Amino acid sequence: MHPFPTPPREVLIGDAAAFVGVTPRTIRHYHQVGLLPERERGGDGRRRYGYAEIIRLLWIRRMADAGIALDDIRDAFEGAAPSGADGEDEIADILARLEDTLAAQEAELQHKRASVQRMRSLGSRLGLLDDLVSDRLEAVPEGSLRQDDLDTLLVTERIFGPLGAAVQAGRFLALALHPALRAESDRLDAAEEALDNKVAVDDPRVAELAVERHAFETELMRVIAESGQLEQDDALFDAWDELHPPEDADPAPDPVEGSRARSAAEIIRSMPYDFSPARLRCMELTVQLGAAAAS
Template sequence: MPPSFMPPRQVKIGDAAAFAGSTPRAIRHYHEIGLLPEPERGGDGRRRYGYEDMIRLLWIRKMADAGIALDDIRDAFTTGTAAAGADGEDGIAGILERLEDTLAQQEAEVRRQRAAVRRMRTEGSRMGLLSDLVTERLKGLPEGSLRQADLDTLLVTERIFSPLGAAVQATRFVALATNPALREASDRVDDAEEALDDSVAVDDPRVAQVAAERHAFENALEAFIEESGLAAGDDAFFDAWDAAHPATAEDDLACSRREPGSLSVFEAVGKMPYDFSPARLRCLELTAELTAQAVRSTA
C-alpha cells in the first residue's frame, strides 16, 4: 500500500455493496426491515457507511449465505449472542437448530426428487413419476404391456388411496399384462360400460347385464391373481408401508395413515370428476350389490 494512501472513513452504498458482495437494493431492504440501521446521510443526501456498518453488513451476508432467514438474523442481532445460551430458543443456538432441521428436510426432499428422476430414466417418464412402491410392483412387465390408461388409473389411486392402495391395485394390471385372455375380457367389459352413455335409461336391461358381466370378470381376475401367486407379494407392500408410516393413536381406517398434505378419501373422491352417465353409475351400484351378495353367501 502506497504511504500516501488513506482509506476512506465512510463509503457510499454502491461501494459498500460491492465490498460485501451484495447489492444496493439488498442493503436498502435490510434498512427497511430493521436488519441494518440506516446511517446518516451526507451533504449530498446520500447514505454514508462506516466501519461498524460494514462489519454488520459482512456478518449479515455470511449468515444469509448459510441459509439463515433475514428475520432470524435480525432477531439474532436484537437478542445478542451473549443472551443466547446453548439451550436458547430465541438466540443464535435456537436459530441454528431450526436451520439445521430445515436443511435436513430439504436434503430429504432432494433425495426424493433424485430417486424420482432415476425411476423416470429407468422405468419411463410416466411410470417413473409414480411412487417407488408402485413402480417396484410393475417391474419386469413386458415392454408395451402396460397401457397409458393403466398408469392414469394408478395415478388417481395414489392420490385418493395413497401409494399403498395404488401398489395393491397395480397387481391387477400385472395380471392383465401377463394374461392376454383376461386383458381381452377386460376390454370387452370396459367397452360395454362406456356404451352406457346418456342415451341409455337407468332401467334399461343392458345396465344389469353389463353389471353382471363386470362382476363375473372381477371374479375371474381375482381367481387368476390368487392362483398365480401374484397376491402373495401384497403382504410385502403392506409391511413396507407400515414400516415407513407407523400407526399413531389418531389413525383410523378412514385416513389410512395419509401422508402430510393429502386429502381424505371422502375429500378426494368429491373433487375428482368422472363423466359417468346415470346408467353407468347405476351399473356400478349393481356391480357392488352383486359383490356384496357373493360375500354374504360365502360368509
C-alpha cells in the first residue's frame, strides 16, 4: 500500500493543476507547445486527466523548476524510450537527452562569453571585427586608429568578408604609421566631400582632384609594398584557401531576415550614402588613371 493516496483515476484540469502546483492556464500552455497531449473532451465538454498525465505534469514541473527550457523538455520527451518501457529507463533516457542539450548550450554560452570578453579587452569597435582583421592591426600605435577606420572595416567585412577587411586593414596600418600620409588622406577626403551637387562633372577641380588622389594612392601602395604587407596578404590568401575550400564556402548571411542572400554590389547600393555626380566622376577618373598606369 502506498504511503500517500494516488490521485483519482481521472480529474478535471483545475484539480490536476492544483495537485501539481501549477495553474490551468499553464497546463493549456503545455498542450500548445506539445509537452502534454490533449485529452478528448467528455460528454460534458470537459477534459479529464489520468494518472499518467499527472506523472508527466510532475516531471515537467520538476524539470522547469530546475531552469530547463520547455522546448528542451519537449524534445527530450519526444526522443525518450517508447511508451510501455520501464519507467526508470524512460526517465533516465529523458534526463540523458536533457544533459546532452544543456551541455551543448553551455558550450555555446561559453563561446558567446569569450566573444564578449574579447570585445571588452580589445575595445568595443575593434572587438567587433573578426580575429583575422584585429590581428592585422596589432602593430598600430595606441590611439592611432580612428573610430571611422574601424567602422569602415566593419562595413568592408560585411561586404567582402574577413579576408577583404584584413587586406584593407593594411591601408589603415600604413596611415597610422605615417602621419604625413594620414594628413594627405584627410585633405583629399575633405576635398572629395566638397564635390557636392553644386559642382559640375566637367569642373576642372574634378580632374585635378582625380590626379591628386591617384598620386596619393600610388605613394600609399609603395609604402605598403615596402613594409612587406603584400607578402602578408599573400600568406593570408593561402591560409584562407586552406581553411575555406571553394566547395565549402558559404555566402555571408543577409542582414535582412527572411530575404535571399544578396551580392556585394547590392549590399553596397543599400548603404545609406549618396555620392554626387561630380564625386562619382572623380572616382571614375581616378580608376582610369590607375588602369593606365598599370598597363
